[in-house]
Amino acid sequence: MAEYQAPLKDMHFVLKDVFETEKLWSELPGLAGAVDMDTADAIMEEAAKIAGEVVGPLNREADEQGSRWNEGEVTAPDGFKEAYATFCEGGWNGLGGNPEYGGMGMPKTLTAHVEEMLQGASISFGLAPMLTAGACLSIDAHASDELKDKYLPNMYSGQWAGAMDLTEPHAGTDLGIIRSSAKENGDGSYTINGNKIFITWGEHDMAENIIHLVLARLPDAPKGPKGISLFLVPKLMVNDDGSLGERNGVSCGSIEKKMGIKGSATCVMNFDDAKGWLVGEPNQGLACMFTMMNYERLVVGIQGLGAAERSWQSAIEYARERLQSRSPNGAVAPEKAADPxxxxxxxxxxxLTMRAYTEGSRALNHYTAMWLDKSKFAEGEEKKQGAAMMALLTPVTKAFVTDKALDCTVLGQQVFGGHGYLREWGQEQLVRDVRICQIYEGTNGVQAMDLMGRKVAANGGQFVELFAEDIKEFIAGCDDNMSEFVPALESALAGLQESTQWVLDKAGDDPAMIGSSAYDYLHQFGHVAHAYMWARMAKAAMAKQGSDEYYDGKLAVARFFYSRLLPQANTHKENIRAGSEPVMSLAAELF
Known part of the structure; x- marks a missing residue:
């Protein structure tokens, strides 16, 4: 299997040529000159070394060994603790964190590429800093100043880690029926009791303390999701002077035996009279937690991209070296027994399919990160537009990207033939690891319904029109050189707008319309979004053509996407127009 190498050249192409990101950074008031391209280049070069030289080589052995549980204690795979220390010593844990508490304050349009490197090197390892960064976001956005001062600096440094405790054995997607309880103690703290499952890195030996963000109910809370509160519950109590005290009532009952990401510990966590502190307002826990969840969903899309990229790197190396049969156009390597x-x-x-979806997804993740940065660092209408676009694109970058990432890892395995089925080549691990990305942080079916229901139908398609206007503005700036792409992009966008209006028109009379259309709408949207990304990349490549054969390759892949993959958008459009009856008409007992 090829050793992972961060795709720095492609990342730089997206950052510099496609989106001219340095200009964005200079124009956002909230960034105030915090980063320029020289700084970004230095950060990415160093991140590439850590991903490729420190984390990547651990990935396969971590999968073989797994995390180990012994009487409540969890030991990470060999090498993880040392790699985590190296990662944290470089300040990477706080790369996007609030500078007031020790973070570096870097924009998402930079951190997204660093996250891809880490996830491409090892999803199991990358989950640890991912969960900590997400927990920090929720604490920074919603906790009291006292809690921020007490916990954020050590979490940004990596000395303490973070975990997200939502799911219970009987409550997964439907968090409104959780049973974990919280009781006020009269001194500002709460007593937390309950059991949580599927808690990624809920217990481990890589950090000296783990800060859990736990959803629980207060005694008189309303039923359903409106009665959930969020609590900060440390594994080890933190004294007033910042030193660590006694063990809190937090324990790991077991770790799950899983299909993939075996290097990470997926924990059953027990809270037995644990002490915690309220984050945000009572009964507003879901809103506070979704600050973290939305971040995690974006990074799950990045996880999928990282796995697809690593699968591509191995597949292309193998395809160039493996000799089998002769080319249909005549022998390419007549001096050898067969052609590669x-x-x-x-x-x-x-x-080509792998490359088209992988590089398209990299551009789409950056595009989404751009809107996130605007929602965070811009002002006025631009800030509002950023928030709307980020809301629209989050389920797409989580679900469509990870659906296609699984396809890409399967294709990479297929390139290897029988060898792809063997563990030694690493391709089967990527298939197993990336599969979880379609499930956790809200299944991809839930993401599709979120897109169709909350992000489209709930506002009458207004967010989609913002997206359409952005594409139209791009098209208006294209010249005749883009004539092989622009008409197809215009047609694909028109088809998406037609599907949007068709569902809006039908949904009022058909309660099942949104749910039955959601998957196909997500995938139609995803293909249109990728077409937009490939058009932007093609335009940037044309401007550089002749200077490097890399740009010729970009144009060839853009043409492949438009001719062989974009037509799938029409298939999804026709599926939507079939309505809900083919999905809903079969009686349950006849399945």
Whole structure:
């Protein structure tokens, strides 16, 4: 298996040529000159070294060994603790954190690429800083100044880690039926009791303390999701002077045996008279937690991208070296027993599909990060537009990207043939690891319904029109050189707008319309979004054509996407127009 190498050249192309990100940074008032391209280059170069040289080499052995549980204590795979220390010593844990508490305050348009490197090197390892960064976001956005002062500096430094405790054995997607309880103690603290499952890195030995954000109910809370509060519950109590005290009533009952991401500990966590502190207002826990959840959803999309990229790197290396049969156009390597398999049309189809979705997803993740930065650092209408676009794009970058990432890892495995089924080549691990990305942080079906229901139907398609206007503005700036892409992009966008209006028109009379259309709408939207990204990349590549064959490759992949993959958008459009009856008409007992 090829050793992971961060795709720095492609990242720089997206940052500099496609989106001219340095200009964005200079124009956002809230960034105030915090970063320029020289700084970004230095950060990315160093991150690439850590991903490729420190984390990446641990990935396969971590999968073989797994995290280990012994009487409530969890030991990370060999090498993880040392790699985590190296990662934290470099300040990476606080890269996007609030500078008031020791973070570096970098924009998402930079941190997203660093996150991709880490997740591409090892999803199991990358989950630890991912969960800590998400917990820090919720604490910074909603906790009291006292809690921020007490916990954020050590979490940004990596000395303490973070975990998110939502799911219970009987309550997954429907958090409104959780049973964990919280009782006020009269001194500002609360006593927390309950059991949580599927808690990623809920217990481990890489950090000296773990700060849990726990959803629980107060005694007189309203039923359902409106009665949930969020509490900060440390594994070890923190004394007034910042030193660590006694063990809190927090314990790990077991760790799950899983299909993939075996290097990470997925914990059953027990809270037995644990002491915690309220984050945000009573009964507003879901709103506070979703600050973290929305961040995690974006990074889950990045996890999928990282796995797809690593699968691509291995597949292309193998395809260039593996000798099997002769090219249909005549021998390419007549001095050898056979030609490398990259000459065969079906292998090329698989490799091009992988590359088209992977590089399209990298651009889409950056595009979404751009709107997130505007929602955070801009002012006035631009800030509002950023928030709307981020809301619209989050389920797409989580769900569509991870759906296609699984497809790409399967294709990468297929390129290897029988060898792809063997553990030694690493491709089967990527298939297993990336599969969870379609499930956790809200399944992809839930993401599709969130897109169709909350982000489209709930506002009458206004967010979609913002997206459409952005594409139209881009098209208006294109010249005749883009004539092979612009008409197809215009047609694909018109098809998406037609689907949007069709569902809006039908949903009022058909309660099942949104749910039955959601998957196809997500995938139609995802293909249109990728078409937009490939058009932007094609335009940037044309401006550089002749200076480097890399740009010729970009244009060739753009043409492949438009001719062989974008037509799938029409299939999803036709599925939507079939309505809900084919989905809903079969009686349950006849399944």
């Amino acid at each position: 398999i990259i000459v065969h049309p079906d292998v090329r189809r698989m490799l």
